[in-house]
Each structure stands twice: as structure tokens, then as C-alpha cells.
Amino acid sequence: MKNFKRIGVLTSGGDAPGMNAAVxxxxxTALTHGVEVIGIYRGYSGLIDGDLKKLGYRDVSNxxxxxxxxxxxDRCPEFQTPEGMxxxxxxxxxxxxxxxxxxxxxxxxxxxxxxxxxxxxCIGIPGTIDNDIASTDNTIGFDTAMNTVIxxxxxxxxxxxxxxxxxxxEVMGRGAGDIALHTAIASGATAVIIPELPYxxxxxxxxxxxxxxxxxxxxxxxxxxxxxxxxxxxLAKTIQAETGVESKFARFAHIVRGGSPTLKxxxxxxxxxxxxxxxxxxxxxxxxxxxxxxxxxxxxINYALILDRMYKGKLKEGDLDRFSEKELAKMRSxxxxxxxxxxxxxxxxxxxxx
Ligand code: F6P
Numbered sequence: 001m002k003n004f005k006r007i008g009v010l011t012s013g014g015d016a017p018g019m020n021a022a023v024x025x026x027x028x029t030a031l032t033h034g035v036e037v038i039g040i041y042r043g044y045s046g047l048i049d050g051d052l053k054k055l056g057y058r059d060v061s062n063x064x065x066x067x068x069x070x071x072x073x074d075r076c077p078e079f080q081t082p083e084g085m086x087x088x089x090x091x092x093x094x095x096x097x098x099x100x101x102x103x104x105x106x107x108x109x110x111x112x113x114x115x116x117x118x119x120x121x122c123i124g125i126p127g128t129i130d131n132d133i134a135s136t137d138n139t140i141g142f143d144t145a146m147n148t149v150i151x152x153x154x155x156x157x158x159x160x161x162x163x164x165x166x167x168x169x170e171v172m173g174r175g176a177g178d179i180a181l182h183t184a185i186a187s188g189a190t191a192v193i194i195p196e197l198p199y200x201x202x203x204x205x206x207x208x209x210x211x212x213x214x215x216x217x218x219x220x221x222x223x224x225x226x227x228x229x230x231x232x233x234x235l236a237k238t239i240q241a242e243t244g245v246e247s248k249f250a251r252f253a254h255i256v257r258g259g260s261p262t263l264k265x266x267x268x269x270x271x272x273x274x275x276x277x278x279x280x281x282x283x284x285x286x287x288x289x290x291x292x293x294x295x296x297x298x299x300x301i302n303y304a305l306i307l308d309r310m311y312k313g314k315l316k317e318g319d320l321d322r323f324s325e326k327e328l329a330k331m332r333s334x335x336x337x338x339x340x341x342x343x344x345x346x347x348x349x350x351x352x353x354x
Contacts, residue, residue: 011069012043012104016141018265019069024060025273044079121285132176134311135304136290160218166247170232180224195226
């Protein structure tokens with residue numbers, strides 16, 4: 001064990017159900033190891049401003065079931081400047097913060113790796129409803145968001161069935177279609193549109209028409225926000241014009257980001273929070289804790305960030321230079337496996353949802 005006296009914990013970026021459960025696990029695990037915990041409010045903004053509070057065991061009581069994040073969250077452009085970073089490092093020195101657990105998405109991890117390079121060891125925990133972190137199978141909040149979507153879609157289905165209507169539904173996910181694709185399968189949606197794969201509006205209209213001819217009365221089409229905000233509303237109009245089925249549009253937006261975390265998210269958050277602290281106290285840093293094939297494993301942040309860019313097709317010049325051929329081959333095969341999984345799930349949704 002390294003001689004850590006005090007660590008900090010923060011939540012940053014879009015909030016996600018389960019973040020509180022993760023903070024709770026971080027606080028209690030650290031205290032059990034005799035290490036103090038400082039709650040950093042408003043993500044990296046609070047680190048810059050010194051918006052901090054020492055957290056005791058009971059300060060994190062009754063939050064495992066709460067959505068949002070009691071530490072609040074922020075997106076902090078100042079942290080990306082040398083001045084912002086210097087202020088953040090100074091806060092850590094002034095308050096004796098020996099390391100930080102940062103809960104959030106890829107922006108949070110970029111901040112964490114910069115802080116580590118500036119002498120404050122950090123470990124990241126993936127918390128975002130989008131599930132858009134390529135190095136982990138699941139992010140904290142993804143399961144809750146999906147459960148909220150299917151609950152809402154089930155309600156829409158009731159009224160669609162009564163009126164023989166179609167409802168096009170747009171769900172969040174930023175550039176990732178994970179929420180849309182999984183909830184389309186789970187809610188029996190007639191079609192799904194995600195940014196990862198091409199789509200054909202005529203084909204969607206044909207699917208609605210042929211299902212109608214077979215006696216189907218309710219039609220749900222799920223659209224991921226990543227394909228553009230005009231796609232869903234336009235699709236509803238086209239379906240109505242082309243098929244004669246009355247079609248409505250609904251945007252679920254931020255409603256899907258709130259609410260009490262599911263059992264799966266609470267367990268993921270609690271285990272990943274506890275293991276992240278153990279890693280940090282062992283002297284390890286610059287890591288993202290990931291869930292892979294049901295196990296929590298530590299992945300180097302730089303590997304995770306570049307894998308992410310490779311998967312999202314956003315590689316920049318020089319990004320791959322620091323990796324060995326073996327690591328690059330591993331990254332490429334991980335990207336292929338993720339793409340194949342998306343294609344497979346998409347195929348299944350088309351086959352069984354008509
Ligand atoms: O990353 C989570 C997320 O909810 C995305 O799904 C969405 O695109 C974005 O954040 C919305 O951001 P904001 O809360 O700033 O409107």
C-alpha cells in the first residue's frame with residue numbers, strides 16, 4: 001500500500017444514475033483503509049475553485065438508491081487550460097489530496113490523465129448513460145436509462161395499440177446507438193435507427209406496411225439522437241404519408257438520465273467504486289476501471305481513450321505512435337468485435353421485431 005492519507009472523489013460530465021452509489025463505495029472503501037475522503041463538488045470546476053467537503057461514512061448514507069449525483073456535475077472548459085490545471089493541482093496540494101477517483105465519461109478521463117501527468121494520481125470510473133466508452137462493456141447508468149426507455153415505450157405502445165398508431169421515439173446516447181439498439185430489441189420496436197449503421201427510410205415504411213397488413217396495430221420506431229435531431233420528426237411525417245398509419249414523434253431527452261438506479265447499476269457502481277480505491281491505494285493510477293465479460297479490470301487510460309477514438313473513427317495524427325504492434329492489433333480486434341456485436345444485435349432486432 002502507498003502512503004495515502006486523503007483522496008478526492010468527483011463526478012463530471014453528464015450525470016448518470018448510479019454515480020451516487022459509486023461515490024458511496026469509494027468513500028466507505030477508503031475510510032475502511034484508514035484514508036480520508038474529500039468530496040469535490042461540481043466536477044473539475046470544484047477542484048479549481050476549492051469547492052470541497054470532507055466525507056464521513058454516514059455522509060453517504062441513503063444515496064445508493066438516488067439518481068443524479070449529490071456531488072453535482074459540470075463540464076469545465078477552464079480545466080483544459082494550463083491555468084485551470086495549475087489551480088486544480090494547487091487545490092490538491094493545499095488540501096493534501098494524494099489521489100482522485102474521477103467518475104464520468106471520456107472527457108472526465110482526459111482530465112484524469114492530465115492530472116496524473118501533473119503529479120496527482122487519478123483513476124477513472126465510467127459513468128454515463130450512453131455506454132460510449134469502448135473499453136468497458138457497461139457504463140454506470142446505462143442499464144437504468146434503458147429500463148426507463150422501455151417503461152416509457154411500453155406506455156406509448158398501449159396508446160398506439162388503442163388508436164392503431166405509430167410512435168417514433170428519439171433516445172439519447174450522444175454518438176452511440178447502444179441505448180436505442182438494446183431498447184429496440186427489449187421493447188419489440190418495428191425498426192431502429194442508430195448512427196453506427198446505415199438505414200433506409202423506404203425499408204422502414206415497408207416494414208410498417210407489411211406488419212399492418214398482418215394485423216399489427218402498434219408501431220414503435222426508436223431513433224438514436226446520434227443520427228441528428230431532425231431525423232425522428234421527419235421520419236414520423238414520412239411514415240404517415242407513405243403508409244397511412246397516423247404517426248407521432250416523442251423525444252425522451254433528459255428524462256432518461258434521471259431516476260433511481262437499477263440493481264445492475266447499483267452493483268456495478270458499488271463494485272467498481274470499491275475496486276478503484278483498492279487500485280489507487282496500491283499505488284496504481286492513470287487507469288480506467290472497466291467491466292469486461294462480467295469482471296472488473298483496470299485498463300490504462302491512454303489505451304482506453306485511443307481505443308475509443310479508433311472505435312468512433314476519430315483518430316488524430318500521431319494517436320497510435322505510442323503503442324506497440326501487439327497493442328494496436330489488440331485494439332483493432334476489440335473494435336471489430338464491438339462492431340460485429342452491434343451488427344449482430346441489429347440483425348436480431350430486424351428478424352424478431354415485426
Ligand atoms: O452524455 C450523456 C448525455 O445525456 C447524452 O446522451 C446527451 O447527448 C448529452 O449528455 C446531453 O448533454 P446536456 O446535459 O449538456 O444537455
